[in-house]
Amino acid sequence: MVVLEKKPLRNLRNLLNNYYIRKILYSIVTLFGISILIFIIARVLPGDPARLALGPRAPEDVVEQYRRLLRLNEPIYVQYFYWLVDVFHGRFGLSLVTFRDVLTDILEFLPATVELIIFTLIIDIIGAFGLGVLSGRRPNSLIDNFVRVFAYVGIAIPSFVWAIILQLVLANWLDLLPAYGRLSLGVEVPRITGLVTVDSLISGNLVAFIDALTHLIIPSLSLAIGCIAQEARILRASLIENVNKDYILNMYAHGIPGSIIFFKYALKPSMIPTVTIMTLDMASMLGNAFLVELIFNWPGLSRYGITAMLRKDLNAIVGVVLVIGLAYTIASIIIDLVVSYLDPRVKYRR
Amino acid sequence: MLLKIDNLYVNYRSYWYTLKVLNGVWLKVERGERVGIIGESGSGKTTLLKTILRILPQNGIISKGEIIYEGRNILKLSDGELAKIRRREIGMIFQDPMAALNPVFKIRDQLYDILKYRMMAEGRNPSSKELYEESLKLFNDVRLPDPDRVLESYPFQLSGGMRQRVMIAMALASAGKLLLADEPTTNLDVTIQDQILKLIHRLVIEKNLSTILVSHALGMVYHMTDKVYVLYAGDIMEEAGTKELFNKPKHPYTQLLIASTPRLSSIGVGEGIKGKLPDYRNPPAGCRFSPRCPYVMDKCINTKPGRIQLNNEHVVSCHLYD
Numbered sequence: 001m002v003v004l005e006k007k008p009l010r011n012l013r014n015l016l017n018n019y020y021i022r023k024i025l026y027s028i029v030t031l032f033g034i035s036i037l038i039f040i041i042a043r044v045l046p047g048d049p050a051r052l053a054l055g056p057r058a059p060e061d062v063v064e065q066y067r068r069l070l071r072l073n074e075p076i077y078v079q080y081f082y083w084l085v086d087v088f089h090g091r092f093g094l095s096l097v098t099f100r101d102v103l104t105d106i107l108e109f110l111p112a113t114v115e116l117i118i119f120t121l122i123i124d125i126i127g128a129f130g131l132g133v134l135s136g137r138r139p140n141s142l143i144d145n146f147v148r149v150f151a152y153v154g155i156a157i158p159s160f161v162w163a164i165i166l167q168l169v170l171a172n173w174l175d176l177l178p179a180y181g182r183l184s185l186g187v188e189v190p191r192i193t194g195l196v197t198v199d200s201l202i203s204g205n206l207v208a209f210i211d212a213l214t215h216l217i218i219p220s221l222s223l224a225i226g227c228i229a230q231e232a233r234i235l236r237a238s239l240i241e242n243v244n245k246d247y248i249l250n251m252y253a254h255g256i257p258g259s260i261i262f263f264k265y266a267l268k269p270s271m272i273p274t275v276t277i278m279t280l281d282m283a284s285m286l287g288n289a290f291l292v293e294l295i296f297n298w299p300g301l302s303r304y305g306i307t308a309m310l311r312k313d314l315n316a317i318v319g320v321v322l323v324i325g326l327a328y329t330i331a332s333i334i335i336d337l338v339v340s341y342l343d344p345r346v347k348y349r350r
Numbered sequence: 351m352l353l354k355i356d357n358l359y360v361n362y363r364s365y366w367y368t369l370k371v372l373n374g375v376w377l378k379v380e381r382g383e384r385v386g387i388i389g390e391s392g393s394g395k396t397t398l399l400k401t402i403l404r405i406l407p408q409n410g411i412i413s414k415g416e417i418i419y420e421g422r423n424i425l426k427l428s429d430g431e432l433a434k435i436r437r438r439e440i441g442m443i444f445q446d447p448m449a450a451l452n453p454v455f456k457i458r459d460q461l462y463d464i465l466k467y468r469m470m471a472e473g474r475n476p477s478s479k480e481l482y483e484e485s486l487k488l489f490n491d492v493r494l495p496d497p498d499r500v501l502e503s504y505p506f507q508l509s510g511g512m513r514q515r516v517m518i519a520m521a522l523a524s525a526g527k528l529l530l531a532d533e534p535t536t537n538l539d540v541t542i543q544d545q546i547l548k549l550i551h552r553l554v555i556e557k558n559l560s561t562i563l564v565s566h567a568l569g570m571v572y573h574m575t576d577k578v579y580v581l582y583a584g585d586i587m588e589e590a591g592t593k594e595l596f597n598k599p600k601h602p603y604t605q606l607l608i609a610s611t612p613r614l615s616s617i618g619v620g621e622g623i624k625g626k627l628p629d630y631r632n633p634p635a636g637c638r639f640s641p642r643c644p645y646v647m648d649k650c651i652n653t654k655p656g657r658i659q660l661n662n663e664h665v666v667s668c669h670l671y672d
Binding site for chain 1: 450
């Protein structure tokens with residue numbers, strides 16, 4: 001028997017052949033590209049950021065000094081080079097609005113958005129699979145018809161309209177839930193992770209935890225409804241298609257109980273298209289969060305991003321876009337893992 | 351008598367129309383008998399087999415008829431009694447093993463579930479070791495090499511021949527008395543076809559199974575069956591002993607079908623039959639073959655021919671023999 005020597009070069013090649021390693025490397029390149037693109041777009045837009053930041057009454061020499069501080073007089077590639085050097089030192093440049101480093105700002109506002117998105121995803125997954133299974137199990141039943149109507153309505157109405165409707169009905173008219181904000185007045189939670197629900201649990205404040213949850217429900221629901229509707233419809237359609245496939249009839253031919261056939265052999269292949277659609281929905285969720293955060297006065301990254309755009313806060317724009325790009329990359333890697341668990345064929349096709 | 355089907359009507363219903371596929375089919379299978387069903391694609395052969403196990407797709411409706419299996423009507427059995435028959439008495443080999451094996455589960459998951467419920471129907475509660483041993487036994491029966499790798503594989507990782515062997519092993523797991531084989535070689539290479547046929551042939555004889563073999567490969571039916579039914583557009587056209595049917599076909603459809611089969615020994619391809627299968631939404635009221643029949647008469651158009659017993663092993667459904 002020949003003992004193969006382990007060569008470092010071969011190990012490196014194997015590592016690079018790993019799908020996920022490759023995907024991460026691609027994402028880094030993509031993020032790098034995004035940063036160049038956004039950096040340039042933010043700077044070639046008309047308007048003088050320094051003047052905008054200091055106001056119309058600031059004397060010209062002060063504005064000029066500020067411009068020099070931000071290196072706005074240099075060519076764009078020089079500006080980008082300095083920005084890149086800054087990034088490697090853990091700084092994302094000065095925000096023209098808050099006069100702090102953009103990274104500090106992002107770390108302050110990001111947790112609120114993360115909390116909103118995570119809660120939305122939880123509602124989305126439960127809702128989509130719950131409704132999809134209910135309606136796919138008994139097509140054309142009463143509950144199926146109900147789900148289908150809901151799906152049409154859910155897709156047709158955009159999330160910011162849902163936000164207003166739910167706020168009006170659940171908070172203003174029925175007074176069941178708080179209308180906006182993350183916590184009620186007077187409820188205080190020490191900032192540990194920035195996620196209020198987690199922080200309140202860590203500090204053992206159950207009242208604050210429940211308060212935070214009730215604040216999350218309406219914004220998350222309005223973000224999730226459209227996604228739930230779309231995904232439930234897809235799951236229903238694939239379930240109905242799958243239960244007539246030969247591989248399901250084959251299981252019936254062997255006398256395997258219907259519930260096992262449905263929940264094991266029909267559900268798993270039906271989840272593949274649903275989960276794939278979730279990737280796309282997650283992208284739209286990040287976009288919709290901008291509007292929903294505004295409506296609910298949610299102190300998240302989206303609101304920070306909008307202010308940055310309006311005030312032409314160059315570095316903040318780049319920072320926010322990069323964070324969203326990073327979030328999307330992470331999400332797509334997670335979804336990829338889930339899909340390759342559900343569909344083993346994917347793994348071997350790569 | 352193991353299985354007796356009589357006057358069986360099956361429709362596929364959609365929102366807009368109804369496809370009237372099986373149109374009063376009859377069929378008898380004695381214990382140990384090997385029965386063939388021949389006929390062109392789309393004539394309802396697969397539907398007939400699926401009806402026997404009551405595994406039609408959701409839009410398939412059995413509107414009339416009876417399927418008597420060992421004295422009990424399968425169409426009237428409770429779910430529990432039906433499950434027992436499905437688990438340990440009747441097994442079915444599907445046409446396309448790639449389509450009949452779940453693509454996202456390992457062979458082990460699927461086979462173990464099948465074996466588990468069969469053994470439970472036998473009053474046992476199998477451990478995973480027993481399931482493993484039973485799988486090895488089945489794989490050995492179907493001459494499947496490297497069973498451990500096969501169990502850990504997904505269907506797409508196996509070759510076509512191996513997939514069909516897995517399919518046959520699954521069918522064998524449940525086929526205590528009757529094996530239904532739905533064109534078991536259609537989706538295989540010619541060289542593999544021969545192996546699979548010999549395998550099925552050997553298993554049927556070894557295990558003394560009754561079989562219904564559905565095929566449009568006439569040569570295969572000729573060698574492997576005792577009795578043949580000719581199915582056209584959901585109607586049984588002719589029933590006869592295999593030798594009798596191939597040597598003295600009576601029904602015009604059977605004659606044309608046999609004549610249209612290409613042979614290696616003759617020059618050129620067969621004649622073929624002009625026309626195509628009728629539209630199942632609105633099939634002919636009389637004989638369903640009448641629009642294509644070279645001997646068509648007036649009464650063929652409106653009156654469905656009855657069963658005419660020519661001799662003790664030959665029945666034909668044609669007005670020519672009234």
